[in-house]
Amino acid sequence: MIEYSEWIFFISAIFATYVWRFAGVMISHRLEANHPIFEWFTCLAYGIIASLIARTLIIPSGLMAEVPLWHRMIPMIFAFIGFYIFGKRLLVGIVFGETVFILLFVFQ
Amino acid sequence: MKDLDTNIQALLTGIRNAMGVPALLLFSAMTGFGSLAQEQGLSLYISILSTILIWGMPGQVVHVELYGLGAPLIAVVLGVAGANARFMPMTLSMMPILADSPHNRKWNYLFAHFISINTWAEMLHRGKEIRADRKVSYFLGFSITCMIAGVIGVFQGYVLFENMPKMISLCLIFLVPIYFGLIMSNTIHPPYLLAFVLGCLLGAPMHFITPEWGLVLSGIIAGTMAFLLRKWLEGLRNNKAGND
Numbered sequence: 611m612i613e614y615s616e617w618i619f620f621i622s623a624i625f626a627t628y629v630w631r632f633a634g635v636m637i638s639h640r641l642e643a644n645h646p647i648f649e650w651f652t653c654l655a656y657g658i659i660a661s662l663i664a665r666t667l668i669i670p671s672g673l674m675a676e677v678p679l680w681h682r683m684i685p686m687i688f689a690f691i692g693f694y695i696f697g698k699r700l701l702v703g704i705v706f707g708e709t710v711f712i713l714l715f716v717f718q
Numbered sequence: 719m720k721d722l723d724t725n726i727q728a729l730l731t732g733i734r735n736a737m738g739v740p741a742l743l744l745f746s747a748m749t750g751f752g753s754l755a756q757e758q759g760l761s762l763y764i765s766i767l768s769t770i771l772i773w774g775m776p777g778q779v780v781h782v783e784l785y786g787l788g789a790p791l792i793a794v795v796l797g798v799a800g801a802n803a804r805f806m807p808m809t810l811s812m813m814p815i816l817a818d819s820p821h822n823r824k825w826n827y828l829f830a831h832f833i834s835i836n837t838w839a840e841m842l843h844r845g846k847e848i849r850a851d852r853k854v855s856y857f858l859g860f861s862i863t864c865m866i867a868g869v870i871g872v873f874q875g876y877v878l879f880e881n882m883p884k885m886i887s888l889c890l891i892f893l894v895p896i897y898f899g900l901i902m903s904n905t906i907h908p909p910y911l912l913a914f915v916l917g918c919l920l921g922a923p924m925h926f927i928t929p930e931w932g933l934v935l936s937g938i939i940a941g942t943m944a945f946l947l948r949k950w951l952e953g954l955r956n957n958k959a960g961n962d
Contacts, residue, residue: 616760616761616764616785617764618791619781619785619791619794620764620767620768620781622791622794622795622798623768623772623777623778623781623794623795623798624771624772625795626777626794626795626796626798626799626802627772627773627774627777627798627799627802627805628831629799630799630802630803630804630805630806630809631805631806631809631827631830631831631833632827632830633806633809634805634806634807634808634809634810634812634813634830635809635810635813635826635827635830637810638809638810638813638814638826639813639823639826643814643817644814647810648810648811648814649811649909649945649948650941650942650945651806651807651810651811651941652807652811652842652910653909653910653913653940653941653942653944653945653948654807654913654937654938654941654942654945655804655807655808655811655838655937655941656902656905656910656913656914656917656940656941656944657913657914657916657917657920657936657937657938657939657940657941657942657944658803658804658807658917658933658934658936658937658938658941659804659835659898659902659914659917659937660902660913660914660915660916660917660918660921660937660940661917661918661920661921661924661932661933661936661937661940662776662804662898662921662933663895663898663899663902663917663918663921664917664918664919664920664921664922665921665922665925665932665933666894666895667895667899668921668922669922669925670891671754671779671783672750672753672754672891673750673884673887673888673891674888674891674892677888682892682895685892685896686895686896686899689896689899689900690899690900690903693900693904698904700739700897700900700901701739703896703900704739704893704896704897704900707892707896708889708892708893708896711888711889711892712885712889715885715888
């Protein structure tokens with residue numbers, strides 16, 4: 611019985627996600643490619659993803675919640691500095707951020 | 719992008735471009751999910767299927783956490799829907815990129831399933847450089863590589879996470895906000911950048927107002943404000959260029 615309900619919850623979660631993708635395709639098929647709604651929705655996507663990033667950084671769950679806030683914010687600032695100063699290279703930004711993160715963790 | 723003469727070439731280019739940071743990112747993000755799923759008592763099968771069939775980590779996390787708490791079905795459905803609602807604007811805004819591809823439109827309903835922040839950002843940035851008839855192969859190569867990396871991540875997180883040194887686990891988890899923060903901020907279109915900045919500022923406060931729909935709400939406010947201000951931003955940019 612417990613396993614049965616596990617699957618019902620799981621399948622519901624699949625639909626609760628796919629319905630958004632389905633709606634996105636359906637609406638896009640009914641519009642001209644240069645309709646302003648596309649730009650608006652791209653703005654919405656940027657806004658939602660940015661909120662998601664801020665939330666995982668500021669209000670993390672699990673293991674990361676044990677790390678103090680400034681231990682997460684300072685490395686993030688360094689990641690941006692590394693990325694934008696050294697030619698927008700992802701790997702440089704990541705190395706900057708992670709290095710500072712490790713240093714703060716070791717020398718706390 | 720180099721000329722992609724055949725679909726196989728486009729597929730392989732997609733796979734190659736995903737190998738590296740994008741795949742590593744999915745791997746580490748899903749490591750975190752795998753360990754959470756294991757903690758909450760979800761079976762390994764469902765944990766792996768969750769990555770393949772839901773393919774949206776915030777919703778997967780909400781599903782596992784609420785299920786672990788014994789929440790009612792309706793709460794799980796609404797929670798997951800709220801956490802993964804971004805797929806609607808993301809899918810909608812990615813579709814014009816595939817519009818000149820010769821495939822039957824109906825396939826878009828399948829392709830939409832493979833969209834993640836990674837692949838979405840990739841197609842938005844590079845999609846226009848790819849030949850129209852090779853876009854789908856490139857997209858699938860890129861997305862499926864990310865998905866496989868995610869599945870390996872779930873498996874390793876589920877089985878090994880507890881035995882991993884804490885420092886390594888933390889670095890893997892921390893990779894996610896760094897990576898997404900960098901790729902999302904790296905846009906030259908002023909309204910998108912404004913939406914990003916406003917979203918960053920609103921994300922945390924809105925979570926305290928409504929944990930389930932905070933993301934959607936702050937995203938709608940940030941995105942709509944940026945969209946409404948786009949003409950003004952354009953003017954600001956032109957003025958600056960004129961003064962230089």
